[in-house]
Amino acid sequence: MLNDVPTLLGAGLVLLGIFVLGYIGFRTRFPNVILYILFGISIAGLLHENEILHFSSEVAIVLLFFLLGLEFNMKRLGGMAKKIWSSGLLDVILSLVVSMVIAFVFGADWFSALVIAGITYATSSSITAKLLDDKGRMANAETEYVLGILIFEDLVAPILVAIIIALSSGDQFTGVDMLFLIGKIIGLTLLAVILGKTVFMHVEKFLLRIDDEDFKIVLLVGIAVTFGGFAVYLGLSEVLGAFLAGVMLAEIGKIEQVEGTVTPVRDLLLPTFFVYFGTTIELGEGIPYVGMLITLVAWSLIAKILVGIVGGKLYGLPKRVALRAGLSLCARGEFSVVIAGVAAGSIKIFGGIYIIITAFLGMLLFNYAPKITTKIYGKPPKKKKDLRVPTV
Template sequence: MLSEFPILLGAGLVLLGIFVLGFIGFKTKFPSVILYILLGVVLAGLLTHNEILHFSGEVAIVLLFFLLGLEFSTKRLGSIAKKIWSSGILDVVLSLGVSMIIAFGFGLDWFSAFLIGGITYATSSSITAKLLDDKGRMANAETEFVLAILIFEDLIAPIVVAVLIALSAGDAFTSGDLLLLIGKIIGLGLIAIILGKTVFKHFEKFLLRIDDEDFKIALLVGIAVSFGGLALLLGLSEVLGAFLAGVMLAEIGKIERVESTVTPVKDLLLPTFFIYFGTTIDIGSGIPMPLLLVTLLIWSVIAKVLVGIIGGKLYGLSKRVSLRAGLSLCARGEFSVVMASVALGTIKVFGGIYIILSAFIGMLLFSYANKITIKIYGKPVKKKKNLKVPTV
């Protein structure tokens, strides 16, 4: 008679599965995020409510948002906001706001509609950045705009998650509660900025004195997790706290020293977050709300294309380049998973299926963006060089 399946063996098999899927994704240039979610769906019966997997996934997502925050010093936040704010707000209105109204129109309550709006909002930074690199489009005219939109979404996503966490508490959410929530977010942000300008002003010099890399890992991961935990204590989301911890340390200047220490830990643990999310998706009873799913998939594409066309024009891009930018923003991924993890039951299943399908559709549209643009606007006319023949 076999004894109970050992947790250690399960953890080892999950790590080996991560290696195999990561290798497949690398060789096929297919985003491994989707493969990890699918693995979780397949292993749902074995790994559901696995505390180790859940804990490692929580730490991983905290480190992901911590590293995102490192990219945003207060100075950079201001410069980005000035340049992309109009296109970014348009993105919030179309991708989040209209999707929320569509879901409400299908009979969902306001919280579920807002949750679905959050799931449909953000473009996947990891999938889009990987495709830009793989397709050799990093130097294209639209790339700066695409990356600016991704950065704006990186700033908005933690706030949306914080609001979702507060709303999911189950109590009636009044205007006073909203003001209190905004106050907490602003307060935590101010604490991060003040600490960054004072306590952590000379943090880089302190890091240089630490020779043992293990101690650096304990210190930096500890800061990220502690700030995430502080956010939870205040009734906010851990990802917002982690993001603000990154903003706090962004003031040190050379963030590469922090990134080089934390990134390997994040890379090891992050797949477990997507696998655990996959284990929570039960598709045994079929696809919930199929008509809403199809409607949102179509609107999600339209919304991002409009963000590209209108926002790109506001950014100073041509019609051709703006369309190509919009077609490159359609894939949803890690941020949508973070939003969907707040959901329960049918909405979580719905969110998981939406994420997988929208990622596939987004990848296809990205790959064919140039061909679609040529089909609509024709081939770009090459400018003739006006060569002057020297006269004697």
């Protein structure tokens, strides 16, 4: 039986598969993330609910956003939050509300329309962040805006998931429940701020005293996983918790020490996240709701591009940079999988097919975003260098 494969054997085969696919991606310059997801889909029956694969994927996504959080100290995060809310609300209207209306027009009932809109709403934080890092675009002008949208969505998505789960179980999601959930988000953020300004202000000196790199890995990965896990315990996203853990440590003077220690562990584990992600996608037999699928895929791409163009302008980005941001936000991923898991029957299969299509198209648009931007706006003007000889 396929499901009788020992957990450890399955994990070893996954690592060997990742090596082969990574090598193929390197030689062909094909995005290896797509290969990892397709690999996961192909072995879903063999490694369904593999405990080691699941655990390593959880740690990987936590470390990915922990390292991203290191780039945002409290001051920078506060400045980003003040500017991102209007663009985030625009994203909710275009990607969630309009998608719900489209599903309703195609004959879905209100609950199914909400589930479908939830599947189409959030950009894949993991895919987008991985591509930003792989393509060397972390220092680009649009990156702060893109990360701001991702974090905003990671605040909205848990609320949406809680509403959908409550409705699917027959319970009511009241205004008190909403306030309680928002209160947990605010509380977790305040805890991160307090710890960052007190305890973690002194971590740098402590790290310098630790000569053994293994102990540093245990400490730093432990901090990231604990805060991410605490967020999950509160019913929030581990992505949000991990990002806030990075923000806490961003207050220390030399974050490159932390980055240098954690990055190799992240790089080792991160491919397992995309493989596991692939194993969770339900395909079923046949494609349900073809007309609605085509319409929502097209609208999903248009909506995110508009979030980049219009929302980026609200954020203060130039037209060229705003378009590049919009083209980088189109992939769907982990939250879509979570919400699709709540659905049943044809809606669940619809969600799996939608996720594969938008993940693939989103990665293609991300890769070609600079070329598309140049095609539309032309090459950016070169900065003039001041060649004058300074006078004494």
